[in-house]
Amino acid sequence: MSIFDTSFSRRRFSLAATSMLGLALTGQRSRAADLSAVTLRVASFRGMDSTLLPALGLNDFPYQVTFSEFNSGNLIAQAISANAVDLGGWSEIPLVFIAASSARVSVIATMDGPTTDQALLVPISSDTKSIKDLRGKRVGYIRSTTAHYFLIRLLEQSGMRFSDITPVALNMSQGLTAMRAGSLDAWATYGYAIQMLQADHSARILASAADILSGHYFIGANPLRLGDDAFRHAAADYIHRLGKAYAILAADKPRWAKIVSPVIQVPERDVLNYLENQNRPYHPRAWVDSDIKGAESVAQVFEKAGLSPHNVNIGKVFSNVLNPLLPA
Incomplete structure (x- = not known):
């Protein structure tokens, strides 16, 4: 039995229940908005969103989704700022440079996740x-x-x-x-x-670096799209689907390894070993003030090293427009 199994078994049930409830609630709200005309241009890492959602049958979106593959969060942030994609994720670190450069990006959610990778x-x-x-x-x-x-x-x-x-x-x-x-x-x-x-x-x-990183990742959106109610509901629905996918897979890591192994071309046993040793699960949620404070402490490390400007305003990047539609 893995560390995750012993420490998070109760939370696993809670995550699954919360994700399913969230999908239902988002679906009810979505009916009030016409999502059929919405296209979400989503940035995905290999073996992540673009692999997991279809494998679990969670890609029956009431809107259109196009995936683009990236291998680092800073490139995703740059793509959003350039209006090339609408949705994507990164850690606290690209966030520091996003804020410092006044890039056209809005953080709309937090993704708690492992640091063992x-x-x-x-x-x-x-x-x-x-x-x-x-x-x-x-x-x-x-x-x-x-x-x-x-x-x-x-x-x-x-x-x-x-x-x-x-x-x-x-x-x-x-x-x-x-x-x-x-x-x-x-x-x-x-x-x-x-x-x-x-x-x-x-x-x-x-x-x-498992004990160095906070495990707080962020989901960013294209601010040019956030004024559109249908886009906001589509983005919230997508985030709920991600939460449901991770809740399902956290409870069945052999299945997760089987899905991902051929995509990343790593033996299934090695992927499973990695998954079983994750120190915390993935869980999307509405961002809170402490997430900003955590990112500010990261910014201070880069400032001290002379790699970013002083007094970067991290908070200006955060938008709460999706908070009412997301789980806590």
């Missing part, structure tokens, strides 16, 4: 034993993401600064290629990339 990797044959061994070494990271943040924090915990390493900003595919080619001494990354590199024996975990 975030780690600093080293090549499988590396003799590196601690963070201090990386002084002067080439360390890859994904700019403006959780990987960027937890790398700074891991270095701080070892009495080091960002300038003590040779940081190499890479996107996800570049990082995977670099690690497999042995051209990096370490790589700060997240998600199924970790399982991919472990599965093909390219890398091992040097340090986990």
Whole structure:
């Protein structure tokens, strides 16, 4: 029995009940708005929304949905700001840079989620034993993401600064290629990339960021669309469907692994091992003031490192227009 099973079994039932109730309530509200003319352009990570909703039969949307695949939250935020997509998710870290750049993005919900899929990797044959061994070494990271943040924090915990390493900003595919080619001494990354590199024996975990990150992720929307009542109801319905999907899969992780494995090309047993060791479930909800305060503390870390402006106004990015339609 996994940690999740013992600690969250009661909450699992509550999540499922809440998600189903939410879908019913949203459906009642949706009838008051004509959703048939709405198209949601949704950003999805591989193996996430665009995979899970159809696999669970939750893609019977009363509106149109088109998915675009992204591999980092900062790129999703940029796409929303450019009016290329309408809905997508990211962590607290892209939020800092969104607020600092005055990007055209609105945070409409919080997604609580696991932090066990975030780690600093080293090549499988590396003799590196601690963070201090990386002084002067080439360390890859994904700019403006959780990987960027937890790398700074891991270095701080070892009495080091960002300038003590040779940081190499890479996107996800570049990082995977670099690690497999042995051209990096370490790589700060997240998600199924970790399982991919472990599965093909390219890398091992040097340090986990599970206890560094808050587990607060955000769902952002295109503010150009939020004035439309039908769009708001469609977005709320979509978020409820995500909540229902995660509640179903949290109760059946072998099914989850079976769905995701062929999509991300990681052996099913490795995906299942990752899922069973998640430290908390995914759960979408209305954002609260403490979410803003948490993001502000993240902003302070980047300010201290000289990587973002001082006194970034995080709160200005949040919109409460969907709060009445979302679970607490």
